[in-house]
Amino acid sequence: MIKVLIVEDDPMVVKFNKYYLEQVGGFELKGVAASADDAFSVLEKEPIDLILLDIYMPGINGLELLSQLRKTDTNVDVIIVSAAKDSISIKKALQHGAVDYLIKPFEFERFSAALSSYKNREKFINSKEHISQEELDKLLHYKQQPSSLEAFPKGLDKNTLKLVWDKILEIKDTAFSTDELAVLLGISRVSIRKYLNFLEEINALKKEVIYGSLGRPIYKYKYIKSNTNSINNYL
Structure with a gap:
């Protein structure tokens, strides 16, 4: 602790x-x-x-x-x-x-x-006795300036995006809703929705519509393993 x-x-x-x-x-x-x-x-x-x-x-x-x-x-x-x-x-x-x-x-x-x-x-x-330059760069979030296509999206925070993505990787085998992820992270639904929309836009997540017993649609997100690299330029 x-x-x-x-x-x-x-x-x-x-x-x-x-x-x-x-x-x-x-x-x-x-x-x-x-x-x-x-x-x-x-x-x-x-x-x-x-x-x-x-x-x-x-x-x-x-x-x-x-x-x-x-x-x-x-x-x-x-x-x-x-x-x-x-x-x-x-x-x-x-x-x-x-x-x-x-x-x-x-x-x-x-x-x-x-x-x-x-x-x-x-x-x-x-946990480390010696740290390589590559490991240190990742630790300090160092990377070359992104191209215009990789510019960090306005209104999002890089640390929060990493927090959201790390939690998604923890539960990557399970589909989840905005509400469920908000509870896991202690972050508001409105904020979580912004990050999930962004991750869907870059094809890191897939959104599916599931209909409940009363016919009301529930949106669930799934981790897309093949497109994991799409987020690396933003972390």
């Missing part, structure tokens, strides 16, 4: 972050801190792998806290979760090693994608 500390002074945001964290799975909340001083107190007592860090806090702000962490031997990763969206704050956060940056307000699927991506990265790195 990845041990998490939430550093946030807004109780309502803390409540939502706790709930979201539980939905993703693989993470254990070890503490909540409303200030930098409280955060350092938790870090002295608990081994923490990941901090969900707000920027706007009383006293020492999140960026100053992140800077102080990088001056110590504290081996902890940070994902910024903040309403700060100015380029200076974002640049400073990335310069000090934040592994992701979520701008409030955000949808659950973006939070889920950030946490899932981090979890997969940690699992991969911890």
Whole structure:
């Protein structure tokens, strides 16, 4: 389990972050801190792998806290979760090693994608003694710029697409509906439908109409093994 500390002074945001964290799975909340001083107190007592860090806090702000962490031997990763969206704050956060940056307000699927991506990265790195350039490129989602025909579709998020596709690969032998996949991923039906429509457009999925006992049509999707490569250019 990845041990998490939430550093946030807004109780309502803390409540939502706790709930979201539980939905993703693989993470254990070890503490909540409303200030930098409280955060350092938790870090002295608990081994923490990941901090969900707000920027706007009383006293020492999140960026100053992140800077102080990088001056110590504290081996902890940070994902910024903040309403700060100015380029200076974002640049400073990335310069000090934040592994992701979520701008409030955000949808659950973006939070889920950030946490899932981090979890997969940690699992991969911890399982390897040596990593090849090819493996590292995949880990960092590096690839050459796509051609105009492969341009990433507007309105979709690459991390969320990967999250959806990974789940489809897990259940690839079973036909599934939009509702069923939405429940499995904890993502809204509206969002899931956008990704399924895209996967159908590139022939990675096939949609079938199944009529129930009352004659109402139910749309089910099936994984198309022969066309798996069609999605590789987008991941």
